[in-house]
Amino acid sequence: MHIAVVGSGYVGLVAAACLADLGHQVICVDNDENRIACLLRGEVPMHEKFLPELIERNRGPRLQFSTDLAQAARRSSAIFIAVGTPPAEDGEADLSFVESVSCDLARAGGGSYKVIVEKSTVPVYTSDWVRRVMLLNGAAPDYFDVASNPEFLREGTAVTDFLYPDRIVIGADSSRAAAALREIYRPMLDGSYYRRENKVPEPDGVRLPPPLIVTSAKSAELIKHASNAFLAMKISFINAVANICDGVGADIEEVCEGVGADSRIGQRFLNAGIGYGGSCFPKDLLAFRAVARNCGYDFRLLDEVVRINEEQRQRFIRKVRRALWTLKGKRLAVLGLAFKGGTDDIRESPAIALVRALLRENCAITAYDPAAMGRAREVLPAGVEYADSAHAAAEDADALLILTDWEEFAALDLERLRARMKYPIIIDGRNLYDPALMESRGFTYISVGRPEVYGIRPAAATAPQRRVLRPAVAGGELPKAS
Ligand SMILES: NC(=O)c1ccc[n+]([C@@H]2O[C@H](COP(=O)([O-])OP(=O)(O)OC[C@H]3O[C@@H](n4cnc5c(N)ncnc54)[C@H](O)[C@@H]3O)[C@@H](O)[C@H]2O)c1
Structure with missing residues (x-):
């Protein structure tokens, strides 16, 4: 045709x-x-x-x-x-x-x-x-x-x-x-x-x-909005559960395995992290909310999905702060600027929002993304530095933040990375690594809804209040990027 x-x-x-x-x-x-x-x-x-x-x-x-x-x-x-x-x-x-x-x-x-x-x-x-x-x-x-x-x-x-x-x-x-x-x-x-x-x-x-x-045409139009709203809800739901895991010392991955084994629920899209972004979910949720309002239905569930998503970024900043005590002047390596792995799209990217928030805290940022740095340069302030690899971004960093689920970020050479960083601290907003593995490699590793591990234990005076440490295991397989 x-x-x-x-x-x-x-x-x-x-x-x-x-x-x-x-x-x-x-x-x-x-x-x-x-x-x-x-x-x-x-x-x-x-x-x-x-x-x-x-x-x-x-x-x-x-x-x-x-x-x-x-x-x-x-x-x-x-x-x-x-x-x-x-x-x-x-x-x-x-x-x-x-x-x-x-x-x-x-x-x-x-x-x-x-x-x-x-x-x-x-x-x-x-x-x-x-x-x-x-x-x-x-x-x-x-x-x-x-x-x-x-x-x-x-x-x-x-x-x-x-x-x-x-x-x-x-x-x-x-x-x-x-x-x-x-x-x-x-x-x-x-x-x-x-x-x-x-x-x-x-x-x-x-x-x-x-x-x-x-x-009918109307049903098809609704199928798309309802699908995106449901998927966004699934992400916010599992992020809310991850926050409870953080609070009680449970592991969101174990919880997801058990929850997702129910065929009515399924494993896919149960990925805790820093929330959804991109050019679709945020705008489609708002548009669907407006559709509901215009036909006389107050779809408040969608407001809560949006609120949890926004809060997830603030919680991540709090994790960074807790890992580093103060933020002013800290040198942070940022891995990932795209709203998700595999694309150069930065529209409504949680990574971009987090970089902006950290700049407001006067952090110095060196970022690396396999595809999105060109687009990011157009929207981020001039002070941000860009590296040509994840390892180069980590040079002399006080901490490294993983903000996008690129596959290559789940397969970093951890020994090399550790050697280049000022302190071996990784705050992973995409849960790409096994905490036990990171502990065995000497990293302080903080992720979302999973036990925080301290490869090098902080002195008692600076230790955080609550920690659940899983037994250290030598070696282990890196999980694939979700
Ligand atoms: N990006 C996704 O993952 C995705 C997935 C499913 C659905 N959608 C939907 O598909 C639509 C397009 O999304 P996108 O991400 O491709 O957008 P985009 O911004 O990447 O592309 C839109 C293109 O349309 C062009 N355009 C605008 N007005 C035009 C006109 N009058 N004549 C000719 N070209 C014109 C723009 O120049 C631009 O190149 C949106 O409604 C989006 O919600 C997007």
């Missing part, structure tokens, strides 16, 4: 590359001329596994880049809207980009039937509004339908998530639109994509072919 994807960000570019890889003829459109110029030069403007390879092998007739929305729309029978839906002042989603694209699509005309697909995360009723705006701007009522096809990809594993999803949701109020979307995803639904030799590698434990869920 001929498809246009409007927006070449984390979702649009991944969707365009994957749809091209499924065999469609795709034009990816953006009104950011620099971004399109960069894509035309062969560069990929974001860090995402498999994306450069997919773009490269489909570039040409199957995958083109353009700033000309009207032309792309006229030659396409499906148009995916994948532009940003940032939060407005009051928490509602700002849909002005979606509205602007809808007007442009109506004015572009085209003369043949098209399905307009909401790929952006939008509040319920947006499909009605897109239709209304298009009609007001001259689109012929019988020549288009608006459908919702929410995207569930996660940055860092976006390509794999797109091609091996847990489910494909099609929200369409006409059988014609539903049929068009079924046709687009046919290579995945009939399994033919997964039989190809050059398919993107299959992750463990996926269900193939992915289940298709066909709903």
Whole structure:
């Protein structure tokens, strides 16, 4: 099929590359001329596994880049809207980009039937509004339908998530639109994509072919908001339990193993840490809260999810303070700036918020992130120093903070690291290491919801009030980054 994807960000570019890889003829459109110029030069403007390879092998007739929305729309029978839906002042989603694209699509005309697909995360009723705006701007009522096809990809594993999803949701109020979307995803639904030799590698434990869920447009819009709200709630819930573990000397990982063994709950997303961030959960929670408010339901549970998430960062700062006594003038190595491992995205990153808070305490920060330092430099104050490796960041540090769950941060050479640091103190906001292992390597190691260990015990006068030490074990396996 001929498809246009409007927006070449984390979702649009991944969707365009994957749809091209499924065999469609795709034009990816953006009104950011620099971004399109960069894509035309062969560069990929974001860090995402498999994306450069997919773009490269489909570039040409199957995958083109353009700033000309009207032309792309006229030659396409499906148009995916994948532009940003940032939060407005009051928490509602700002849909002005979606509205602007809808007007442009109506004015572009085209003369043949098209399905307009909401790929952006939008509040319920947006499909009605897109239709209304298009009609007001001259689109012929019988020549288009608006459908919702929410995207569930996660940055860092976006390509794999797109091609091996847990489910494909099609929200369409006409059988014609539903049929068009079924046709687009046919290579995945009939399994033919997964039989190809050059398919993107299959992750463990996926269900193939992915289940298709066909709903009304409104239900599909709600599925996306409810899913993100539930996942954020799962994170805040387990962080709250981790805080209780901290208080009573239990181990959140043991608790999660027991809780997650219940098939109704499951192990995934039970990761205690410094809270969620990124461009989706924070804004989608606010937008869903606003949707509820607008229909007369006071969804206060969501307020509490947000509050726990914010508090989690303050608790982390308190842990740093407790480990170092005073913060002013302390030299801190910061590992991780992206909001999660595998991406260069720093939008609403807990790591960035924590670096800012520590700078306000007059700490000196040397940061390292495998992909996000370029973007971080644009938003952080000039005083922050950047290192070209985790070990370089640790040089002469009073303490090292792990703020992003990059896999490489779970496999550091601990002997080398210790030798470079002024004091062997690690405060791990992502629970990447086994406390017993860290103790055996001589580190003071403080994480979230797990026993704190003191490889070198502080003198009695400076010892913290409560400590639960697990027996030291020599060696041991590093857990993989979650
Ligand atoms: N990032 C994620 O992990 C993720 C996952 C699922 C869903 N989503 C949703 O997908 C949507 C897009 O997210 P993103 O992270 O890709 O955003 P993004 O900011 O990375 O990309 C949006 C792109 O749209 C372009 N754009 C804006 N207005 C335009 C217009 N009128 N014409 C053409 N291009 C235009 C921007 O220039 C930008 O390149 C959001 O609604 C988001 O909530 C994001």
